[in-house]
């Protein structure tokens with residue numbers, strides 16, 4: 001008998017290991033195989049099949065397939081949602097929400113601090129080409145969110161912690177405000193992952209994850225997911241996967257499934273290491289500022305303590321008392337931490353976000369001199385700290 005129906009009573013770590021895996025019916029293998037086939041056998045009489053939707057028995061890999069389904073099962077369990085769709089990237093998941101749920105004349109309120117593609121989509125593409133009205137709001141301020149809601153507002157989209165500044169927005173308070181106004185709330189949970197924060201349990205309608213980051217965790221596959229009520233996920237699946245073609249490859253779904261097994265173990269290390277690194281940086285005179293939700297002085301610390309569990313995520317931002325060139329020399333001196341975009345990989349990654357960022361006007365003052373986003377990896381905390389220490393010494397700080 002399938003073990004699957006008993007899973008919901010188990011803890012997060014047990015579900016991370018087991019959900020979505022089962023004994024392969026054909027070979028008896030205790031790991032489900034990778035199914036790279038594009039097409040699946042049709043029933044004897046296919047006339048009743050709905051060719052342009054998805055779900056149920058797989059038909060064609062752009063409508064859904066075996067490995068996609070296994071991963072969806074795991075993620076909906078970990079996020080505590082009714083349904084899940086996995087797509088080709090985090091951006092496919094974000095654009096999936098916007099294209100499936102909005103039409104011209106609708107209004108969206110969104111966070112001032114978001115992944116850059118959200119800014120492109122909601123500030124430029126959707127208003128410019130599709131007649132969707134949008135307002136950028138400091139969503140760490142609930143009164144500002146309230147003031148931005150209009151009769152045609154359909155969606156509030158927030159990111160918390162926000163990329164790249166780690167701004168915190170109050171998920172439960174914004175969910176309540178949204179629902180009082182008949183508005184949906186979507187939350188980009190990528191910086192936290194479901195081990196550290198579960199927006200649906202706090203009242204959000206949709207959680208979006210870049211699986212490329214913590215959930216895969218090994219820096220070798222891209223994917224995205226949206227989790228929420230079946231009625232909403234069905235629309236996103238049909239529009240974004242079947243009609244717009246944002247399907248994930250079965251191989252990437254399999255890799256992410258394997259990575260997700262150790263999410264709780266890795267996340268514990270990310271969260272602990274990031275706090276240790278933040279405290280170290282905070283103590284250094286050469287460091288202009290450190291922004292990490294786990295630090296008492298972070299503006300969103302009290303809200304983060306309420307809504308984040310098991311820690312505060314693995315990403316922090318900081319700046320040095322130094323000019324542009326010195327920031328770059330600091331990165332060049334690092335030996336453990338790698339200079340690259342992305343985050344949530346096993347290895348520590350740093351990126352310098354210079355003063356020429358067009359969205360700088362949306363960031364707090366302290367970020368204006370150029371700053372680093374540091375994704376703290378699961379190496380020994382001491383090695384990461386020693387690496388920062390020796391690089392500070394190289395640049396004379």
Ligand SMILES: *Cc1c(COP(=O)(O)O)cnc(C)c1O
Pocket residue numbers: 089090091092115159163188190191210211212213222223224342343
């Ligand atoms: C990386 C990232 C995304 C985009 O994900 P991709 O998988 O790169 O498309 C979305 N949101 C946040 C917060 C991210 O960090």
